[in-house]
Amino acid sequence: MGLDDRKLEVLKAIVEDYVATEEPVSSRALVERHNLNVSPATVRNDMAVLEEEGYIRQPHTSAGRVPTNRGYRLFVDRLSRIKPLSQAERRAIERFLGGAVDLDDVVYRTVRLLAQLTRQVAVVQYPSLTRSSVRHLELVPISTTRLMLVVITDTGRVEQRIVELPGPTAGDDILELRGKVNSKLGGKPLTEAAGLVQSLVDEVAPLLRPAMASLASVLLETLVERRDERIALAGTANLARGMGDFKGTLRGVLEALEEQVVLLKLIGHVDSDDITGEPRVRIGDENEIADLHSTSVVSTGYGPGRTIVGGLGVVGPTRMDYPGTIATVRAVARYVGELLTHN
Amino acid sequence: MGLDDRKLEVLKAIVEDYVATEEPVSSRALVERHNLNVSPATVRNDMAVLEEEGYIRQPHTSAGRVPTNRGYRLFVDRLSRIKPLSQAERRAIERFLGGAVDLDDVVYRTVRLLAQLTRQVAVVQYPSLTRSSVRHLELVPISTTRLMLVVITDTGRVEQRIVELPGPTAGDDILELRGKVNSKLGGKPLTEAAGLVQSLVDEVAPLLRPAMASLASVLLETLVERRDERIALAGTANLARGMGDFKGTLRGVLEALEEQVVLLKLIGHVDSDDITGEPRVRIGDENEIADLHSTSVVSTGYGPGRTIVGGLGVVGPTRMDYPGTIATVRAVARYVGELLTHN
C-alpha cells in the first residue's frame, strides 16, 4: 500500500521508458538508463509491489513490465509535470495558424497541426452554433418564390438554407423581412434567438405573415438543429504506426473515428466539470466508447476568452507521451481561442 | 498471342473468383464453379498461356493463379459489362441523398453513401468554385472599418472573407458598393467575374474608391484562389478489411489519402479526356501516386446537366468488384448532378 518515493520513481521510469521504446522494460534496463543508485534486484522487489497494486503488469513470465491503465493514471495525475512548449514550438504554432483566411481554414489548419505535432490522430470540433450569437441574417432572392437564408455568427461561421415562400413576394417585402429579423435577432445568442423566432410572425404586416411564417420555421430549424456540429479529423495514418501491437483493433478504431456522433461525445466540450481549463485525459477504458478502449484521449475546450465554443483533442495509443501531448493540446487550444477573439 | 474465346473466358472466371474469394484460384476450382465443359488439365494449359502473356501470375509454385494489373485491365475493358443497379438500390440512393438540407450536407451524405455501397474508401470533391457562377454577393458591416464579404454561388456554396476598409465607411456607402458589385458580377461565371473585378474601382464615386479597392482585392482573391477545393473522405475503416494482404502499405495509403492535393489530383475531374461520361478506372500503378500503387481508383466527374463542377470516386484494393463499383460510382454521380440542377 505505502508507495514510497523510490517506488513512484520506478513507476515513472517504467512509463517513460515504455513510451520511448515500445517494449516491456526490465529491471536491468531501468537501473542502467536512470540513475536509481540501487541494484536490479531491489528494483525487482519494488516492481513486485507495484504489480501487486495493479500499476504494472507482465505480458508473460520472463518479460519486462508494462504500465497498466491504472499506472498511466497515477503517472498523469501525480508523477508528471506538463512541460511547457519551447519558444520555437510556440512560434511554429502561431505562424501556421496565423495564415488562416477564414473559419474553415482555421479548423483545417488546426487539425493538421495537432496531428503533426503530436503524431497522433487529431480531432477538432467546429465552433458550435449554439454557443455563439447571431451577427447578421441575410436574405437573398433566388426566384420570386424562393430565397436563400444566410446566418452569420460571431465566430465567423455561416449557415445557409433554402426557404420556399408560400407565394410570389416582392423585393421590397423581402427587405422588410430582412430588416425585421435582423433588428429582432441581431446580436442575440443563438439559444435566445431561437426563442424569439416565434414572436416574429405577429410583428409584421398581415400580408407578410405567410412569408414570415415560412421563413421563421426554416430559421428555427437552423438555430436549433444540432446536426451541424461538424468535426474535422486528421492524422489517421499515425494509427498504423502507433498501434503496431493491436492489429485487430485498428479496424474498430477507424470505424469509431468515422462516426461524427461518437467523436462529438468524445471531444465535444459540453461538460461543465472541466472548469480547470486544463486538458482532460481519458485513459483506455475510462473512455465510454468500446472501440476506443485501447486508446487514450486528450481533449480540451476552446473559444474566445473564457467561453467555450468547441472542443479539440487527440486520440492515440494508451502508450503515449502524456506530458508532451497535454502541453501541445493546451497550447493549440489557447492559440485558437485567441484567433477567435481577434476575429 | 491469339487469345481464343475460352482463354478469355478463363481469365474472366479467374478475376471473378479471385475477387470473390480473395484466394488464388486453381484450375479445379474453376471448372467446378463455372461450367466450362473442359477438364482442369485443359484449363491449366490455357492458364500457362495467359501467364506467358502477363495477364495472370502465380504467387508461388503450387499455388493457384492471381490476376495481374494487366489482367484486370483486360477484364475491365473487354470482359465485363457494367451491371445496372437494381431499382431498390436506386431508390436507396435517392432516399438517402434526397434528405440533404444544404450543400455541405449533400457532400457529406454522398461520401458516406459511396463508402457504404462500395465498401471502400470514398472521396468527394466539393463543387469547385471556379466552375460555377456568382449568384449573389453580400456585404455585412461588422464595425465601421470592417465588413464581411459573403459570396454565394449557384451550386449553393458560400465563401466568406473579412475585408478591412481603409477608413470608416457609412452604411449607405456600403449599400452602394453592394449594389455595384452585384449588378456587375451577379450571374457571371467565377472565372469571368474575376476578370471584371479590376474595372469595378473606376466605376464608383471617387470618394468610395479606396473602399472599393480593398473590397476588390479580397474579392479577387476569393474568386481566383483554388485553395478552397476541398475534399470529403469516408470509409477508411474499409481499408483495414480489404488490405489484409499488404499490411505494410496501409500506412502509406492512409498518408496519401490525407493529402488534399493528392486526392485532388486523383479525383479532381479537370481532365477533358473523359468526355465519355463514363467513370475512369485506374488500376494499380496506372495511377500516378506511388503510395497508391497497390490500389485501384474509380472516379468520375459530376455536376448539373452536362457541366462538371467536381469529381468523386472510390479507392480500393486492385482486387475489387469493378463492374459493381463502376455502376455505383456512376449512379451516385448522376444523382448528385440532378440534385445540383434542381437546387
Add this chain to the structure above:
DNA sequence: GACTGGCACTCATCGTGGCTGAGTGCCAGG
C-alpha cells in the same frame, strides 16, 4: 532492516526438420 549477488526457473522466440496436401507441368493416349 534495507539492499545485493547469486541461482534456479519460466517461457517467448527462433531455427531445424519432417510431413502433408494443394496445385502445377508434362506426357502419352484418345
Add this chain to the structure above:
DNA sequence: CCTGGCACTCAGCCACGATGAGTGCCAGTC
C-alpha cells in the same frame, strides 16, 4: 485438341530443442 495420370514443387503446419531474457527468491552483507 483434349484428357487422365503421374511426378514434382513448395507453402503451411507441427514438433522439437536450443537460446537467452527476465524474473522470484534466498542467503548473505552493510
